[in-house]
Amino acid sequence: MSDWEAPRVLLAVDLVILTVRGSSLQVLLVERGVEPFEGALALPGGFLRDVEEDIPAAARRELEEEAGLADEPHLEPLGVYGEPGRDPRGRVISVAHLAIAPRLPEPVAGTDAAQAWWKPVDDVLSGRLELAFDHRRIVADGVERARAKLEHSALATAFCGDTFTIAELQQVYEAVWGAQLDPRNFYRKVQAAPGFIVPAGDERRPGNGRPARLFRAGPTDSLNPPMVRSAQ
Structure with missing residues (x-):
């Protein structure tokens, strides 16, 4: 050698x-x-x-x-x-x-x-x-x-404004995951993750549609349960 x-x-x-x-x-x-x-x-x-x-x-x-x-x-x-x-x-x-x-x-x-x-x-x-x-x-x-x-962390909220709607948060997930998500299932998953988002106390009216509640990023960095893609 x-x-x-x-x-x-x-x-x-x-x-x-x-x-x-x-x-x-x-x-x-x-x-x-x-x-x-x-x-x-x-x-x-x-x-x-x-x-x-x-x-x-x-x-x-x-x-x-x-x-x-x-x-x-x-x-x-x-x-x-x-x-x-x-x-x-x-x-x-x-x-x-x-x-x-x-x-x-x-x-x-x-x-x-x-x-x-x-x-x-x-x-x-x-x-x-x-x-x-x-x-x-x-x-x-x-x-x-x-x-x-995005499954396991609150990173998606960083791509939203200081306040945002659930629909705007869903758009971030759809962009990163490359898939369309069912709004009702997405809403349920978001609400099931404690500390992910918190109400901002205001509403936004999208054109002539119904007012949408506004949220802001919550205190948690980790999502439990996670936002699992296969379950969306």
Whole structure:
């Protein structure tokens, strides 16, 4: 074993940044400005600068350099992707990070990205938009993580205003889960989760319809029982 040499492995970061825009869940994509896959859509990301750079710091740096998002959103580890052949430049292991946050600004492309956009995740998951490398798989994993977060946490209220109706909260769930929900069943599930939402004491009249009660986010961060998708 004295002649053994460590294999050459490159370490990278990829970023799945999700937000709700309009009535759809959208993901941040960039147009690659360099080879490989020059001109193709991809997740923002890149290689660590050197052996001293921390992985979370590299993820934050790439998010700022490739999309102009500096202070937000909060990033969390999503997974490690390292199958041989996933990158034509050699053996590349990527540590993917996820963020799902409301009211994110328009991205501004820079460094290795020629352009940056918000794109509907449905277009990515369906294959209508082709992504470089194995980024469709990484997006799919990030979307599934985000959908699970809405099952078990009160995250959905962050995408609403200070006060909101049950129908507006349902629209957030439908956007993230990619499915239409039965209003009565949704209302029952929301009311069954203590501390999820609390009455705001006001009503809103939607056009000529009946007044709708207003709510605000409650004190809890975790939902018990959870808002299980299969039960909707």
